[in-house]
Amino acid sequence: MSSTSTASSGLARTALRVSDWAERWFPDAYIFAALGVVIVALAALAIGAGPTATAVAFGDGFWSLIPFTMQMVFIVIGGYVVASSPPVARLIDALAAIPKNARNAIAFVAIISMLASLINWGLSLVFGGLLVRALARRRDLAMDYRAAGAAAYLGLGASWAMGLSSSAAQLQANPASIPKTLLPITGVIPFTETIFLWQSMLLTLVLVVVSALIAWWSAPGAHEAQGAEHFTDVQNDKSIEVDNATARLPGEWLERSPLLTVLVVLLALGWVVHEFATKVWYIAISNLNTYNFLFLMAGLLLHWRPRGFLDAVKRAVPSTTGVLIQFPLYGGIATILTVAKGPDGHSVADKLSHLFVQLASHDTYALVIGVYSAILGFFVPSGGGKWLIEAPYVMQAANDLHYHLGWAVQIYNAAEALPNLINPFFMLPLLGVLGLKARDLIGFTVIQLVVHVPLVLFLLWALGSTLGYHPPVLPATP
Template identity: 70%
Template sequence: MNRVVPPARREHWLARTALRCAGFAERWFPDAWVFAVLGVLIVAVAALACGARPQAIAQAFGQGYWSLIPFTMQMVFVVIGGYVVASAPVVARLIERLARWPRSGRGAVAFVAAASMLTSLLSWGFSLVFAGLLVRALARRPELRMDYRAAGAAAYLGLGAVWAMGLSSSAAQLQANPASMPPGLLAITGVLPFAQTIFLWQSLLLTAVLIAVSVLVAYATAPGEANARGAEADAHDRIPDRSDAATPARLRPGEWLEHSPLLTILLSLLAFGWLAGEFAAKPAARAIADLNTYNLLFLSLGLLLHWRPRGFLDAVAKAVPGTTGVLLQFPLYGGIALLLTGVPGTGGETLAHRLSELFVQVASPDSFALVMGAYSAVLGFFVPSGGGKWIIEAPYVMQAANELRVHLGWAVQVYNAAEALPNLVNPFWMLPLLGVLGLKARDIVGFTFVQLLVHVPLVLGLLWLLGMTLEYRAPVMP
């Protein structure tokens, strides 16, 4: 008599691991806002244990709570701009065509992973929304039997794996632009052009390996047809995929301009005229690194692609629900950042300074990449801000690199590669994508956790190995 093997036992061991992690996360992983509150409390208790006064802790939290408001609004517009462009009819048609390519559920998950990571090298904001809408288009193909959770996790890999290795790397952009650097940092590092950071052959090789391995893990961890879970009806319908604003047959006088391209043309002339001046006055990579420029570019492009203001406004309205988590959580992370850097404890040292000493003191030229990578990853779990955190870390980390005679550009890339690791399980950056997909962090973190288990030894090992091929160069001042 043949024994019937349960479907779950026929899965690859990585898929079984991901399913178990997903099941654990669905039951025990808190909502992203709860996660952020717990982070605040943990850092506050740690500061208290280091000798900080309770009143100073409370004041720092209150002062830091609103410190990220400009950044918060920039992130909100990254979500809105990315969604508006990605949901424009011409882009939606492109997504629909791309969604026809995969021939199996697991193949679809791997395809989403590759698309997410490749687009993130150009723009992480567009990558999140584009990949999210690609998942939604694939979910409309029931014959694929694609697991919606695994596909959502794959869509997040652009931000969870390689975004900081591309053109939108805040740290690399900052180091290449002396006018943007704090004077103290400029004196330590000098100017580090892209040729010394993201365009190093070691960096390009690391990025290629991460993309290839991440796609393989996404494919291996995706549940087969027997265990695949599709999109829930309420999640799939929460945000429509298209923004087709057909012109009504009869318009009231006040609605005419909403359905006419006249305003689109006039406003686009102003916006693109300013953008043309920015890109003419600065290198393209430097201009696009400014989040305000980036956001205006995407909003203006979205308006132009939708052609009529009504279609543009409808797309914005559909994008706004995806920003709710950003608006509620970013202030909490602002409080955490100031608790780490602005509350002196015993001896007047902050918690961030104590953490830096703990790692920097045990570093050597050979172990610097491992120590710095581990430190940046741990701190990034509590302060998930690529550019802002680099400004905090860079003065003492790069000074240590100078003293240990470590290649300064590679030190930036060590930060970039390691800083992305906590993104794989930290819901902070998941929020825009979760809003598009109608999922919660617990739905995808089981799959991204398996990616983290693979990435940690891979990233740290490659950072150490490739770093040995580089020689120290003295800082070059502008």
């Protein structure tokens, strides 16, 4: 047996062992979120925050993520509606026909997911999930459904924050979005100093290549693979469109006619043209509301008749249940971390930030802040929201240490993705599409995490050493 085959089978066995352990011991994502609430509440009490203040913070924060929750729900619905439409379903089926064996199929899913996430992370989740389902319908592959699902998640665990999806880079490049208290600290940082740095693009390329190789090496063989039939039925989930426009009942005529579709889409097109004419395209598309609007309207158009569109929405809604019931708990966690304060006026997040920032020097800044962002990201899994919490003291530390501000943003971005590999927060939409549980993916994503942590931290340190410091650049006053 070759050394490559030996390494491959060794990773696969490790992934399967972790999967077996996770299947036995790893809780449902809701239990994970509830435990997070208890742990963070105990931490708040430990620093001296009163029981009443901690409880009030939890209650006040419980509904704080409702807009984001609904955006996530519509990401799932919009992505599913588009991907299950006849034209896109044919594209997915064509892509699913490309891989020649199960291991190549899993690596193929990983690459598609990571590249798609550079455009938009929501697209990578839903498109990747439906690509896995299409591959699972192939009887000739003997593909492990769990490993393929983990590969579809790599866009969120490896590359999403290094592309146009990066909330932190988008915010720092747009003067109107930067809070007034943060602007003097960071100034405006264009994409040329963050995601378009050659150092950033090299880091992204390395992550894509390494992640795809790990997905390939850790894929179980045919005798160990568990197909989709062990978890869900993928043989009868293809979109079924109405091929007869004649209404069975008079009241159904408009449901089966494209008339309303055309009128609604034309109205939507007017708004889209105005939105992109008045904003830079990558700023417009980075807005989740705009993204969801585009996908819903595209889904309506691709299904052509309202009846087909509504049937697709109905099939998508069950995939959103985990998002709806768990995101409020994460809102409570974030608020306890930042609002419940001890007698000295500091919160748990303040204590963590001061601990890590005090440990940093110019040479160790990338390592310390990278570790800190990854740890806090496990408890506050929100790229943009967490950046607003971290940015004031993280970027002030960068200024004090004369560290490149744009690379400080990229340190946050790369480290932010690491906890996603084992945190079920962003797994939920994909899990809904696949019909899996978080523990089904963890065995394979843990292998990725073990490799990613030292690799990412080393590259952040090494590439950061090639950049010099530039003071904050404030926008010109009119």
